[in-house]
Amino acid sequence: MDISVLSGSALFRGFDETEVNTLLGSLNAREKRFRKGAMIFHSGDVISTLCFVITGSVTIESNDMWGNHTILNLVSKGQFFAESYALLPNEPMLVDVCANEDCTIVYLDMKSVGRLDESMRVKLLANLLTITTRKNLHLSSRSFHTAPRQVRGRIMAYLNTVSVQKNSREFDIPFDRQQLADYLNVERSVLSNELSKMQRDGLIRCRKNHFEIV
Amino acid sequence: MDISVLSGSALFRGFDETEVNTLLGSLNAREKRFRKGAMIFHSGDVISTLCFVITGSVTIESNDMWGNHTILNLVSKGQFFAESYALLPNEPMLVDVCANEDCTIVYLDMKSVGRLDESMRVKLLANLLTITTRKNLHLSSRSFHTAPRQVRGRIMAYLNTVSVQKNSREFDIPFDRQQLADYLNVERSVLSNELSKMQRDGLIRCRKNHFEIV
DNA sequence: TCCGAAATGTTGTAATTACAACATACTTTC
């Protein structure tokens, strides 16, 4: 198992290499690979493992019975997912998790946290708290992206956020057109159309998933 | 200060009355009252206090420069808010917090957590973790309510959630029409209109904020 | 390089929503 990415993660901040190895053992760390498009978790699953993305990326999705397909979040290399369900035992998942590309996931069993000695537990809990708190802010950012009533406003809200994150007017986004549409809660064709108009209006330039804000 | 509500809260689970009093001192607990409609925090504020609703309720809102007004969450008596900003120092708030009705708020300074002795800190961190994790699930529930493309779908998604929470087909909701519209991200008049249609179609019955799913 | 599959772009029409304007009902205050 490649522990370099893991030991640099927010969860193990403040732990040295030896401690990380001990923790990985205590938390019964397991690695698993998925092919692009594979389902990692299904809505309704009950889990107790925190998940870490070693390579690739996954999408958190809501798929309801009327065919509405919504992407709530994209989790990329070096980030965690399923914290909520790992830390609240018996809460069935309300979302699906899919491999957005070929990826490697490490599972960490949170039921074992109680058995750690107190000094390790304090540090781990503090790190977990930072992770869930940051995830909170991240989750609400989607609300800002879907808050504008019109498609153009949503696109701009999203692109602005990415631009600020990447600290540049030119950047790649992790979504293809269909995924961006599902994330912004609009029709794919309407999204394509609006992107064309925005280019004609000189607001942006884009080609595939590379964007530039003019 | 009325500590009975506080000591029964998720934050102080596992602490006895004496410990709660000690903690309230260590965390520099302060109480403040607000009139309905008052702004408790503004977007851009930097805070380090966890906030607890003793009486009344508050709304978490996003108000952008184009006049879009969106309600992200309603926090009622016995619940916490601003955890994310309290726990991540120097993160400026992205939302406004408003008094939804006359209310009493207790501020708890999270900068002081590091000074607690270890056994108390572990318990407090574990409780904070539960709070933020639950808040995570709660935040994503709004995504499910706004996922349907059409107004009727959003209304039903929301009413179903409330119905499940209250374990009854008949219940009150905490929003008036304008607020419900802002929460579901639709026009107020369209919402009113759709509610009328749904009553004519025999799906629901409602009067003011009392609803019944038929 | 060619083919087929998948992704993206374009267009037109039907359906839905936004918005404004107004009617009605309910509340609060004096």
Next chain:
DNA sequence: GAAAGTATGTTGTAATTACAACATTTCGGA
């Protein structure tokens, strides 16, 4: 209890979006 103010319901029109159908581009194998 009347008046004023607020909340809710209704309606029509303009604007936007959904949806379907098809054109074009891109990308990976054969």
